[in-house]
Amino acid sequence: MVCTENELLRWKDFPKGLRVLLLDQDQNAASEMRSRLEQMDYIVYTFCNENEALSAISSKLEVFHVAIVEDKGFRKLLYAATKTVIALLINSHIVVVSAGNSDWGLKFLGSAKDMPTIMVSNTHSISTMMKCIVLGAVEFLQKPLSDDKLRNIWQHVVHKAFHSGGKNDSESLKPVKESILSMLELQPVKREADNENTNEAEPLTSVVENQKESPPCYDKYPAPSTPQQKIGVTSMDDADLQDHTILSNEQDSEVREGETKSVETTCCDSVAETTVQVDSSERLGEAITKEEHDSAADQKMEDSIATCSRSDDCLGNGSTTRSADPIKASSLHSSSGTKANKKKMVDWTPELHKKFIKAVEQLGIDQAIPSRILELMKVEGLTRHNIASHLQKFRMQRRQILPKEDEKRRPRPQPRDSVQRRYYQHKPDMAFPIYHSNHAPTAGQFYPGWIPPGSYPNGAHTWGWPYYPGWQPPETWHWKPHPGLYADVCGCPVMPPSLGSCPPYPQNAYGFHRAEGIQNRYSIIEKSVDLHPAEEVIDKVVNEAINKPWLPLPLGLKPPSTESVLDALSKQGISTVPSCINGSCRPR
């Protein structure tokens, strides 16, 4: 985001602080109007007769930005052909239009001559309205005033501030003008974009073009009768959402490609920057990481054949071409290359890898074979061979991470045709935790050791060391990039100092996985300490505790006894439990 939260608030609360002079003979009506205005963050000064108001103005003890004058009382006079009307006025003046007492009225009108004047009245007389307008009022609002109309009286202040030709930068308007200018400078593009996008979900391209051609947005204030409180940032979310929706639609990669490309090649630098930033912030840095990876990968993939007119374009492609369909994605790149068609390279994007991991998790390590993974991934264009290749690499990497002894101690996988070779095999010792439909873990959650390149921030293309997206270990945690540190000598997971040392876990080959679990769980808690402990966070921890009973419990909870676990398992009809390494478990 370009602007800070403070700036956002400034926009949102914009009318705040504008001083309104309220003149109404009816005290009740005045106080009612006053409270309404105050709710809108205006500062209200109420007067019950015009003389008080006038003296307040002339004394200049207070500077008013807007005056609202209830004309009821005056209207009588007007009709009686003595006095007047009026109005709502800008910049410390009330314009009194007087038929009979023209001196008085014209005096004020004269002093307010170069100021916009907005009138408020319950008069429905066209002639009265016309008079007021002719005499300089910029608007004649009929009562009852809607909140929207009332709220938007600030528009005339702004209009005045920017359209007085510079010759009338009164003291009261100067700060307003400066403040608005500073806000506009922060939001020039987005504000424009918002205006254009409010009506319809237009492609960003048109926004960009409009931005070039349109005068500055503050040059066209709509009439207050068409309330438009939205200022800039308020509708930013819409654009974000739209953008995000497009980006996350995996089926429309081609359309997306076209759109985004056109935007990014059309727009000037600042706009391009904005677009990217929106995307990045929305996707929590994932996009940034991806961009780095993708741009690099894409360039490599195209082997210097494809011509990227600008590096920006390549970057743009990389950040937006993400598709679950690797063939589609790569064929898009191949359009400009000659030899790209020759080979269908699967781009194992983080998303694709995530799918892969999910499938593997779902199947369990022992059942994770290419064909089934392929089935589960449901990615068009992906072949069994692709998966086999990826799986091969995946396994190799995994083997590197897991201590050798793990391999030794792990019970040999059952023969392929053995009865136990089932889907969703419920084994506490499986390297791939069971997939729970209501708790789909994210890729990397169970396999921090195998992070596809591009998932790393800072361009660290390391495979094999833990990294948890969206979470940076506190400095007090000494997670070091070596598997050995995940389990100490006795096989106990390394614990964060603040959370105690070695929990009473039997030594076995799964210390590493436990450590993962610990880190995940505690990282969740860590977050919940900093922020508000959201229910979902608690739910997640609880879910994880339930779904992965083999992981240690956070919050100092003791793990259930072996007996109770076995008991619970037997109640669920699971009678055969693989024997543990240290023999502390026994099958029933």
Add this chain to the structure above:
DNA sequence: TGCGTAATAT
């Protein structure tokens, strides 16, 4: 046939 794996090619 399908899979895993290693070696090799791109």
Add this chain to the structure above:
DNA sequence: AATATTACGC
């Protein structure tokens, strides 16, 4: 360096 392809044994 990452991925695809191939070869081979099970």
